[in-house]
Amino acid sequence: MLGTSASTQVDLVKLASPVLETLGQKMNETIQMRIRDNTEALCIAKFEPSRDLRVHAVVGRRRPLHAGSSKILLAFLSDSLIARVLPKTLDRMTNNTITSHNDLMRELMTIRKQGFCISHGEVSDQLVSVSVPVFAVDGSVIAAINVAAPAFRTQKSDLDRFVSLLTEAARGISRGLGWVGK
Template sequence: MATTTQPRSAPPEPADNGEDGSHSYLIAAADRALRLLILVGDTPGLGLSDLARASGNSKARTFRLLQTLEATGFVRRKGSEATYWLSYQAVRLAARAEQQIDLVRLGQPVLEEIGKRCDETVQIRVRQELESLCLSKWETSRIVRYHATVGGTSPLYAGASKVLLAHAPDAVQRAVLASQRHSFTTETPTEATALLRELDRIRDSGHCFSRGEVSPEAFSVGVPVVDAGGQVVAALLIAAPLVRAAGERASELLALAREGSQKLSQALGHG
């Protein structure tokens, strides 16, 4: 005898609070699609009618949303009765989320240890398309310090985040070289030939120094973080005012960045 699965209700829709409310920039179609994707993930194997009923959408709208999610690889249809399941893009997204959560969970103690020893700002940054994103940070309490914002982004071609570009796929490097590169300071490497030489040097040396490339008074050093499969998944950066990174101090900060990167890479299963 066939059994039926009781579909779970979709998450409640937030109220639109108007121009000064927290949901004033919510895009209704994107919101419905994402809520439907969550519903498919929570209750796999439902058909169109059940998904429409559980999501509160009409069958026509649910069908269009599912078509979009299927075309972008987030859901797939199975069987003659057309039930819906998560597909490869959802799995890929989940794997990336898990990896980034691991980077934060395992990386925060490393950032704190290295940060306290050098008394400078330490970050974990990851590549997001053609930018680097600050995933986690530890900041010194010094009045004059380099400020970092979790979730903040910067171009891959400027600053110590170039270590991520140096180890990015060829297609990403070509896209960066083909893009319009903005000069933040006179030290920003925007010329293609010079940037390519710098990426070669980073791969050979295993680190990246940046002196005044994003801000004229900022110094940073970046080293790659490697996972169990040997892939560069992040960069560990130490950033400081340029005046505190002169002479041997730059080498000391590089040594600490390498130590932190090695500890985090080992925590991720490398080596």
């Protein structure tokens, strides 16, 4: 099982890397791909622009699933699996981090309906991120791609553009993995 998982991850990174670079150049912001690794989100690929002020991403960095753009990885899981992977106490990273299980479940339903997640300062006070799911051949969410940017330079129109570009890119990656959804 571990060999299959590692192989899938390598194929996913190989398929996604040029897409992340194209997205990063179009947005001039940091782009990441994350997967769910048990109870955490794990960054497996990234693109960082050359601009001086940017969000720094680290391949291998782990984040809690309940905060920020990582929530997209929870949103498409069954409620029973969500209950198994979330800790009893949801740690607060900033004043905007959701720490109530009930509030988080409501947020996950919204994310599932709209098909994307926008986070304002949940992991870092001055960070805005947008994430979308990447689907496997069986329709499950295998990964997420997200853009992260400083809040001061991110307007509503930027967020709308980010959602559109990320969604299109995620569909392309998903199709490359054999997904045939819409």
